[in-house]
Amino acid sequence: MRIGIVGLGVVGLATGVVLAEQGHKIIGVDIDQNKVKGLECKRSPIYEPGLQEMLERYFHNFTFTTDYGLLSDTDLVFITVSTPTIDGKIYLGYVFDAAKRLGDVLKRNDTIVVIKSTVVPGTARKVKEIVKNDVVSNPEFLREGRAILDTKNPDRIVIGSENKEPGDLVENLWKFTNAPVIRTTWEEAEMIKYAANSFLAVKISFINEIANVCEKLKDCDVTVVAKAIGMDKRISPYFLNAGIGWGGSCFPKDTQAIVSFARDLGEELKIVEAAIKVNNERINRVISMLKGFIKEGNVCVLGVAFKPNTDDTRESVAIKLIKTLKSEGYKVVAYDPKAKADEAEMVGLDECIRIADAVIIATEWDEFKGLEEKLRGKFVIDGRRILDPSKMEKGKFKAIGLGE
Numbered sequence: 006m007r008i009g010i011v012g013l014g015v016v017g018l019a020t021g022v023v024l025a026e027q028g029h030k031i032i033g034v035d036i037d038q039n040k041v042k043g044l045e046c047k048r049s050p051i052y053e054p055g056l057q058e059m060l061e062r063y064f065h066n067f068t069f070t071t072d073y074g075l076l077s078d079t080d081l082v083f084i085t086v087s088t089p090t091i092d093g094k095i096y097l098g099y100v101f102d103a104a105k106r107l108g109d110v111l112k113r114n115d116t117i118v119v120i121k122s123t124v125v126p127g128t129a130r131k132v133k134e135i136v137k138n139d140v141v142s143n144p145e146f147l148r149e150g151r152a153i154l155d156t157k158n159p160d161r162i163v164i165g166s167e168n169k170e171p172g173d174l175v176e177n178l179w180k181f182t183n184a185p186v187i188r189t190t191w192e193e194a195e196m197i198k199y200a201a202n203s204f205l206a207v208k209i210s211f212i213n214e215i216a217n218v219c220e221k222l223k224d225c226d227v228t229v230v231a232k233a234i235g236m237d238k239r240i241s242p243y244f245l246n247a248g249i250g251w252g253g254s255c256f257p258k259d260t261q262a263i264v265s266f267a268r269d270l271g272e273e274l275k276i277v278e279a280a281i282k283v284n285n286e287r288i289n290r291v292i293s294m295l296k297g298f299i300k301e302g303n304v305c306v307l308g309v310a311f312k313p314n315t316d317d318t319r320e321s322v323a324i325k326l327i328k329t330l331k332s333e334g335y336k337v338v339a340y341d342p343k344a345k346a347d348e349a350e351m352v353g354l355d356e357c358i359r360i361a362d363a364v365i366i367a368t369e370w371d372e373f374k375g376l377e378e379k380l381r382g383k384f385v386i387d388g389r390r391i392l393d394p395s396k397m398e399k400g401k402f403k404a405i406g407l408g409e
């Protein structure tokens with residue numbers, strides 16, 4: 006098929022390379038000229054495992070452009086533009102702009118417009134009014150750092166459509182994944198995405214609150230508690246890692262967006278609101294742990310990306326931590342294997358540890374596992390529970406969810 010992709014962020018690019026591997030011709034459109042120029046030279050604008058290699062391998066199936074006109078004769082166009090939260094509410098301007106431009110250029114009335122961007126319920130209906138062509142809602146559940154793996158092996162494919170045939174076409178497109186398919190209405194598909202992200206955020210905030218209590222107890226470790234409760238199939242072991250909080254380009258904006266969307270409908274999402282509140286308090290807990298060690302001095306923050314295996318720092322808790330540390334008068338140096346932060350002086354790993362009085366692990370990169378020996382002599386706070394407490398010095402080590 007000839008497939009258009011509007012918006013070349015992580016979702017657009019992962020969708021593109023995976024479908025290019027299946028032999029489809031992909032026309033990738035973005036308004037960012039530099040991004041398009043880089044992609045024309047086979048350069049991925051982001052770090053995501055496997056993305057650069059896939060881009061090079063299937064480059065013959067790609068056209069990158071800023072010109073929507075090249076989408077005129079496509080079988081299907083994915084909208085994968087960003088949907089930021091501005092002043093606590095979802096901003097859908099990029100989605101509607103894309104829809105308007107598609108409405109102008111699409112020559113065939115059988116080109117299907119597929120919305121992959123995370124959008125509040127009712128959006129597909131509005132996009133249909135703009136483009137006139139069939140619209141399918143096909144939300145994305147990939148995680149950054151695993152974008153290609155998740156796109157090839159999703160847990161499920163959700164397809165929301167008004168009419169059966171366009172939904173069938175999208176279902177066929179993803180058949181190679183062998184994932185179970187849920188056919189839904191537009192609104193259900195849109196709601197599923199928010200319910201999924203909110204639930205995951207709630208799950209993490211829940212274990213983070215349990216971690217708070219564990220810290221107050223003698224001989225109590227939240228990782229053991231999480232492991233045991235996760236063995237209950239009804240709970241499952243995933244997204245139960247206590248830490249300094251959830252960040253990234255999705256959970257913070259999506260939880261806020263759905264809370265305000267619900268509120269506009271006269272409903273309160275009290276549990277999601279509580280999860281946000283718990284998350285906002287995470288950094289202060291780390292700061293008070295640090296103050297228990299030192300009130301001033303050099304702090305090395307290990308990890309600035311919002312999670313491992315990405316160079317993405319959007320809404321990264323590590324960056325918020327760096328800002329708070331600086332406002333509290335600490336001197337901050339940081340190291341990350343892939344990501345950069347303007348907020349701190351970025352140095353090498355050894356250098357970062359050497360100059361530090363205290364080290365805080367903020368992102369659980371594999372590279373930071375097994376650092377126990379190197380950290381001897383320093384105050385250490387394990388914000389992501391990757392160090393072995395039994396190998397750490399007594400009186401100089403604290404960890405999220407670990408009692409005295």
Ligand code: UGA
Binds near residue numbers: 149248249
């Ligand atoms: C999230 C969802 O997991 C995806 O299913 C969804 O498609 C995506 O948002 C999206 O809406 O596009 P992502 O933001 O890439 O994916 O990253 P996650 O792996 O979900 O991590 C989010 C945050 O939660 C990170 O800051 C991570 O460190 C934190 N986290 C995750 C924890 O603190 N504990 C955990 O157990 C898991």
